[in-house]
Amino acid sequence: MGRDSKTLLRKFHEAKWDEEIIFEMSVPGERGILVREPEAKVKKMVGNELAAVSPKLRRKNPPKLPEINQMRVLRHFMHLSQETLGTDVTIDISEGTCTMKYSPKVQEHLAARHPGIKDIHPLQPAETMQGLLEIIYKLEQFLKEISGMDRFSFQPSGGAQAVYTAASIMRAYHASRKDTGRTETITTMFSHPCDAAGPATAGYKVITIMPDEEGYADINAFKAALSKHTAGIFITNPEDTGIYNPKIDEFVKAAHAAGALCYYDQANANGMLGIARAREAGFDMCHFNLHKTFSIPHGSMGGAVGALGCTTTLAKYLPIPQVKFNGKQYYLDYNCPQSIGKVRSFMGNTQSLLKAYAWIMQHGAEGLRETAICSVLNNNYMLKKLSEIPGVVVPYAHGKRRLEQVRYSWEKLKQDTGVGTDDVLRRMADYGLEHYWTSHHPWVVPEPFTLEPCESYSKDDIDEYVAVLRQISKEAYNNPEFVKNAPYNSVVHKVRNSSINEPERIAVTWRQYLKKKGPQKPLAHDK
């Protein structure tokens, strides 16, 4: 047992339960849980609780939920959990830009279980939640110091929502100055999709700057794009290629000269904590993905926080309420007449804020700096090792250091063997690794894969990860068909996607699937 000491490969097989869809497990009459009955006196006094409700509004037939005993429900979801590879179980260097770091269990347990956070109602009087408000307030002070910004809001519940909130703030800012012609925003192709989509949703036209031949956003194109119509710029730096644009402050200066505001999407902040800040680069606003850089677990796509920071000038537009301290007490300030209002109900994902607070408290300035340095060292170490693998190309910035992630390409592998990035992606699962993330769309780098070995992973973890990719490259050169039909040791076999978008076949719920499939109709590819 144990992985091969020479090759570092494991004979992995993922749990495969051949699990039914939950509806298929229904047994009429079974109960999963019993519900409290009202006391006899209550029932007597109330009588028929639905009497006053219009018959049209009463549910005639109970919802067709499955009827399953509790143990089976538990077992079912435990099976599904075993058929998922979270960071807790795999070396998740795979998800570049996602910063899949360790979410310390001590934080998780406190945030999930302690009644002092679990059972708080958001509208409770402030004096009854001073501890929680203190945590939120102090977290704000930490992020202010880390970024150099003057104020933070934790209401946006994701990076994309932070970007959208910033676009709303830019709109309010220019409106307050009666600058009505500002109808455009500028972003770069390698910035995240939300840097384009958020402002577009807020009503802006979006100009995208493509990367030049070295992988940097073309600054002259950017300057040509600026005009009196530019409301703001939205930029990720380093971009998902891991390349830091050294001219970033030049971008900001040019934008300011044109009267535009500057937003820093810091999804990729992990390599820069304590090293470089939004403030010194001149930005007006920034956000951190607390579920990336600050250890909140990714939760299978959420509960996230897009912590939005801004300068004093823009603070008046931040969503309400804002947590403030009057010297004696923490309170929620709703008295912000120029606020854009709200982007999410209540204060946001407060249990997640507790986790970020705890994480920073465990690291301090020294720990944050060490986090940054080790994530960058890990990445450059991995870059060196991966560059040696046949078939791998590392486009752009040759000979230069990257920060915390790299976008690689299997273009050579594809040309030599026909095996592309999507094939390698599937085959990885056979070795116990999460599928890597390729790239945002459209793919500028051909056959891409983007990896981020953040500070949580040891040298040995990185070596094991590299060993798997080296092995798959070898397999591709020897037997491309084999790799193309992967995975073999995962939960299911290769999915037939070609018809998944056809209107007659779209099935996002079980009931939709049954209606379309029909009781006796065979599956399309039944052999």
Next chain:
Amino acid sequence: MRKKKLGIIVNPIAGLGGRTGLKGTDGIEIITQAKRMGASPESPQRAMEALNVLRRIMDEIEIFTYPQEMGEVEAKQTSFSPTIIGSIKSGNTTPQDTQRAAKEMQKLGVDLLLFAGGDGTARDVYNAVGREVTVLGIPAGVKIHSGVYAVTPRQAGEAAVMFLTSATPETTEAEVMDIDEASYREGKLAAKLYGYLRIPEERQFIQNVKSGGTQTEKQTLQGIAADLIGSMEKDCLYIFGPGTTTRDILAFQGLTKTLLGVDVVLNNQLIAQDVNETQLRKLIVGKKAKIVVTVIGGQGYIFGRGNQQISPEILTKIGKENIIIVATKEKLASLHGRPLLVDTGNVAVDKMLSGYIRVSMGLGSYAVYKVAS
């Protein structure tokens, strides 16, 4: 399920010049010279590389091909049992053979026609079948300027497999370029847009879970059309360059534009089609005018590769600020940072056009991109 029909045409002399440094093999003198130099044809080998990939769907397809070196040899050497059609003079094949083969395969109703050759072969196929048949080129010649070719023979094979096994095969149009051979051998490149062939749409992510990475061309064009049409001014002439993009944009307005020509629109009506330089110059006298062009060819030309009717004089008169470039995000991304190119024949005008230009990628969606000469 009926078997899909695949047609194979190999141009046996394409690629002959490649290793010898001779540019192209059009013209009997060049072919003779190349053969004397001991050159052996590359296209058979390349064709077989593509066919090898197709072996994995051997039982699902029927192959039709021309005799001997025009496909029969290659198909049999890769273990297929093709149906042979037509006749040739072995050792002395001509462009006419290619055209006849394509026409016959069209009659047979092939689902896909794979051809191995170069720009010349693409032109022959175009002359024979136009856009009536879905085709794809296996690169085998030294000069490939036409967009109808896959990047490598293997990728031609992969694309063919995907197209023939797809439940919803999609196609798009790609350029066939006409290079002036004589000039080319003298080191000068003067290319012209010759036509368009229908090829499988490059849905390279189609089999993958996180698939659907790129919008289909059509959906993107709808956005570009909406953006352009929404901004068109009254009583202003709009000069539309060639290409499928400009044609499709106007199609959304119910206007049928020529694919290869320069057409002019005024107040939502087509007032002139396939104009030459003289006609165009006359039309714009005393009128406000704008130019709408797209990116031609894989190298990224916006002027000089098929819209020479929009001459340097006209460009100067209309002015850079009245030039609208339309292109998809994917097209710009495919340039990998290389600038858009202009080659109007006039250095001063090239300079005027160089720098940075706004590109419309859809409704509310733009890029600002570098232009060089």
Next chain:
Amino acid sequence: MSDGEKRVFPYIPNSVPEVKTEMLRQVGAHDEMELYVEIPERLRFKRKLKLPPPILDESSLRNHIETLLEKNNNCKNYLNFLGAGAAEHFVPAVCDEINGRGEFLTAYVGESYADHGKWQAFFEYCSLMGELLDMDVLSCPLYDGGQAAASSIRMAARINGRKEVLIPQTMNPEIASVVKNYLKPDITVKEIGYNKTNGMLDLKDLSAKISSKTTAVLIENPSYLGVLENQAAEVGRMAQEKGAEFIVYVDPISLGVIAPPAQYGATIACGDFHPLGMHLYAGGGQGGFIATGDDMKYITQFKDLMFGIADTTERGEYGFGEVLFDRTSYGSREKGNEFTGTSTGIWAITVAVYLSLMGPKGISETGRTIMQMSQYAAKQMSKIQGVKLTFQSPFFKEFVVNFTKTGKTVAAINKALLKHEIIGGKDLSKEFHELGQSALYCVTETKTMADIQKLVTALKEVV
């Protein structure tokens, strides 16, 4: 630790000096700062970050956090009657068990092979919600109900191209604020008044305001003030007549006993699923959903990821894949529908567990218990001198209580209730002047008869 000895952090394995040195050697750097050569000096942060010294050992960290959290009173040691968009409901232990599972908790965007379980869990979330709502199509979850309402309206606007939406004047102010910001700059919001006697939507006002410019009529059912909209079907008919979408914002935990909106004409249903298995978490348990019927007109307008069931190369096996990925901003950036991103995945999985446990009987019984308890509470409270029920209308779990005749403000009453370790209902006097000194009380299946009696006793003392 002595001077010069480098600290090793448990979450940063390569902080071990020997390992770090070796790695630096392999990447050809003498000093760790060499790795940052691409960041110009002028952009470097020159000093040390001013943060509190780290609490390095886990037990001290735990003490520190617990001390802070113990400063809070919570809804277990106090008796809570606040709802207003975040209601206390029963959370089955299996829900906490599953959303505490490390695999689900720490997964992210892995494909549907290694993460098949996660994809199936989401498919089941959509399927179970689909049955609850009696609708065929849902997307992955949204940030909260406010986002769901806002995006439902934008969906309608994309479908019919119109630019005006009608929402109730009584709409939950938290989500109304989200909606109003989100619809800028292109969609105008008009508010429909309510009947001051019965608290329901004023249909005359609706009739006056609805037109061919209306993209959608959105109602809450139950409304923010707790009232069940008995005339919902009529609202739907009026919307349909004008070619507008009929969006209903529902409380999903009511749908065991109250008809789902699809059954009275809603074309889009939306809401917040926090009642289905989440603890309060001071407002962190929220999550949004949008559902429609099986019609491409709607399907193409969802903004979030949708997971479809698909065949694999193995007969009889289920797999999953993205449906119409290009709809989203992930596929098409600024050309996608609005924007999408990480939202509330772990809660969606929790909802799937909750609904699987409840089954048809459980969800119906829960609804009935809620209605029994809330009606009982309302009855008992209205017996108190000076206290009356504002609306004589059927309600689900919340109801408006008027204290004007007591001569005391709600603020004063709630302050006094705190001394009895009771958190009173939400003070409505500022949001709804016309309702006087009134409060929104929320009574769910978590409240017992004894709890109500405790409230009533305290109120009697306080007023």
